[in-house]
Amino acid sequence: MTIMRMKPSTFLFTVFKYVVIILASIVALLPIVVCVLTAFKTTEEYNATSVLDLPASFLYFENFAVALKQANMFRGFLNTGVVLVVVLLVSIFTGSMLAYVLNRFKFKGSGVIHNLFMFAALIPGIATQVTVYQIMYSLHLINHLYGYMIVLMGTDIISIYIFLQFFENLPVSLDESAIMDGCTYFGVFFKILFPLLKPAIVTSLVLKGVGVYNEYYMSNLYLQDKNLKTISTALYTFTGPFGNQYNYICAGVLITIIPIFILFLIFQEQVYSGMASGAVKG
Amino acid sequence: MSNITAAAPKSQKSFWENMKARKGQRILVIVLFMIVPLTLLAVFTYIPFFEMIRFSFYNMKYGGQEGTWVGINNYIEVFKRSECFKSLLVSVYYMGGAVIQLALALFFATMFVFHVKGRGFFKGAMFFPYLICGIAVGFIFKFFYARGFVLDSLLQMFGMNIEDIPYWLQDQSINNISLAATSVWRYTGQNMVLFLGAMMSVDTDLYEAASLDGANKWHQFLYIILPSIKSIVVLNLILSISGSLSAFEPPYVITNGTMGTGTYFVIMNRLAHENQKVGLACAMAIVLLAIIVICTVAQNLFFKYVFNDGTEDESKAAVRAKKRAAKAAGKTGSGKGGIS
Known part of the structure; x- marks a missing residue:
């Protein structure tokens, strides 16, 4: 449809639509863009120019180098990478297996267990950490990467919830015909059902992955050793030594954002559909 | 003949063996598949949960030794202690932010339902803040709001005097609004994607048909879009209440809860890990949980009695609603009164 043939009201709506969408995108991106500008400035430049001015060169990487080194961000x-891989792998298996049992087998207490998991989802993670800390302490899990992984798996209700929802829509006839063919329950799960869970796996990878990558509170509590910092606790160390030297801080912030930005560009559609199917309820 | 009779019990036996094996297998699968998640659930959710209830009646510190029993004093203190009670009020700012955020998300999702060139880019731009970690969001906005920095420079660019610009983070009359705005920035895009997902599940022919029938955009929104997403909107509204109470990272990084910006979790964290008032922190956690449970029950009741989308089988509520509708229709003679 060309502009000439549009009704005036339609034309006005189109203009309005683009104006608000462009404005909103600017608001969403501006705080990040200013960070990008600042991250490329030398300290003198940072002190002398307005934060909105472009840096002299976008090839000045000194701030990034300082940030990486100072906060030990490689580490x-x-x-974070190790934690992500292990936690995601394990919680996909434990979550889907649990959902399989709860959805396909009715036994004494299955309803109760189901409800226990659902109620656990209501308890906000940070709230219970006061007492989880004591348990972690008595189990000697503090200051071990595996301890942190275990506690992350233990507070994983999202993926269980997603898998449960997904199983509801997988017909039981699939299981039955496989059992007729002499398949064991293990076979039914691993050979027949697990490959069908792909969409649910993607959803839980996205939601859980974002959650783990960004997790700060438990990492701060349970990984206090300097060499055990995750990306978010490493970033938090910038509150101290750099004070108001935002050219370094912005570089640090960008370093944490870049990996997730690249992943987002690649997996955009999966992220959106993961978000949508993770939230739709009832 | 004898062959056949001999074969029959044999096959029967193997059938039984099979059943036995199945039964054993069943138990094995149930136990094996559940043992890990159940252990984790017990150790990291329920034991801490019951411990939390117990501790909330004690005055105690970290590190083994039992505290002294103080009854419900901790709970009284949650509401009496000014910092705790104030943090509940601070949450109101975040709730206000959540309402604005949902409204914006709904608005922009609606915009995206119509044809937009470059939709992928704009949608991505608005959604991306959600993926940034809370600590990074904190730094970004600490920088953004700092005196003479990003926001101030922008306003000056538009001709405002620096003297007329308030201190975004120090001025106690607005600093909570500044902080709540960071949550709006962070979550609007995500809400929008959720709503858009629900809206796009509507048959697009409906929009075509509606606009052919002369329905304007507002009517399209009101009669086609809104009904398709009302349940997800309400769900998010209620989720955002517990979200508002759980706001933590941005205030923690930006102001560390000083100058009256301590949210519930910031205060709880300080009491538990800095002041070592474990009992009081546990009482705060229980109060928070109670609020969240009440919200969830309210949500379920809401879904049960207000919406009956016809997606479920005839629930009691639906039957009741239908009866009521039929009665109403019979009385007034109008066809209206059915529940969509």
């Missing part, structure tokens, strides 16, 4: 990435 942070390594730790």
Whole structure:
């Protein structure tokens, strides 16, 4: 449809639509863009120019180097990476297996267990950490990467919830015909049902992955050793030594954002659909 | 003949064996598949949960030794102690932010339902803040709001005097609004994507048909879009209440809860890990949980009695609603009164 042939009201609506959408995008991106500008400024430049001015060169990487070194961010990435891989892998298996049992087998107490998991989802993570801390302490899980992984798996209700929802829509006839063919229950799960869970796996990878990558509170509590910092606790160390030297802080912030930005560009559609199917309820 | 009779019990036996094996297998699957998640659930959710209830009646510190029993004094203190009670009031700012955020998300999702060139870019731009970690969001906005920095420079660019610009983070009359705005910035795009997902599940022919029938955009929104997403909107509204109470990272990084900006979790964190008032922190957690449970029950009641989308089988509520509708229709003679 060309502009000439549009009704005036339609034309006005189109203009309005683009104006608000562009404004909103600017508001969403501006705080990040200013960070990008600042991260490329030398300290003298940072002190002398307005924060909105462009840096002299976008090839000045000194701030990033300082940030990486000062906050030991390589180590942070390594730790977060290991935690991410292990936690995601384990929680996909434990979550889907649990959902399979709860959805397909009715036994004494299955309803109760189901409800226990659902109620657990209501308890906000930070709230219980006061007492979880004591348990972690008595189990000697503090200051071990595996301790942090275990506690992250233990507070994982989202993926269980997603898998439960997904199983509701997988017909039981699939299981039955496989059992007729002599398949064991293990076979039914691993050979027949697990491959069908792909959309639910993507959803839980997205939601859980974002959650783990960004997790700060428990990492701060349970990984206090300097070498065990994750990316978010490494970033938090910028509150101290750099004070108001935002050219370094912005560089640090960007370093944490860049990996997730790249992943987002690649997996945009999966992220959106993961978000949508993770939230739709009832 | 004898062959056949001999074969029959044999096959029967193997059938029984099979059943036995199935039964054993069943138990094995149930136990094996559940043992890990159940252990984790017990150790990291329910034991801490019951411990929390117990501790909330004690005056105690970290590190083994039992505290002294203080009854419900901790609970009284949650409401009497000014910092705790104030933090509940601070949450009201975040709730206000949540309402604005949902309204904005709804608005922009509606915009995206119509044809937009470059939709991928704009949608991505608005959604991306959600993926940034809370600590980074904190730094970004600490910088953004700092005196003479990003926001102030922008306003000056538009001709405002620096003297007329308030201190965004120090001025106690607005600093909570500034902080709540960071939550709006962070979550609006995510809410929008959720709403858009629900809206796009509507048959697009409906929009075509509606606009052919002369329905304007507002009517399209009111009669086609809104009904399709009302349940997800209400769900998010209620979720955002517990979200408002749980706001933590941005205030923690930006102001560390000083100057009257301590949210519930910031205060709880300080009491538990800095002041070592474990009992009081536990009482705060229980109060928070009670609020969240009440919200959730309210949500379920709301879904049960207000919406009956016809997606469920005839629930009691639906039957009742239908009866009521039929009665109403019979009385007034109008066809209206059914529940969509």
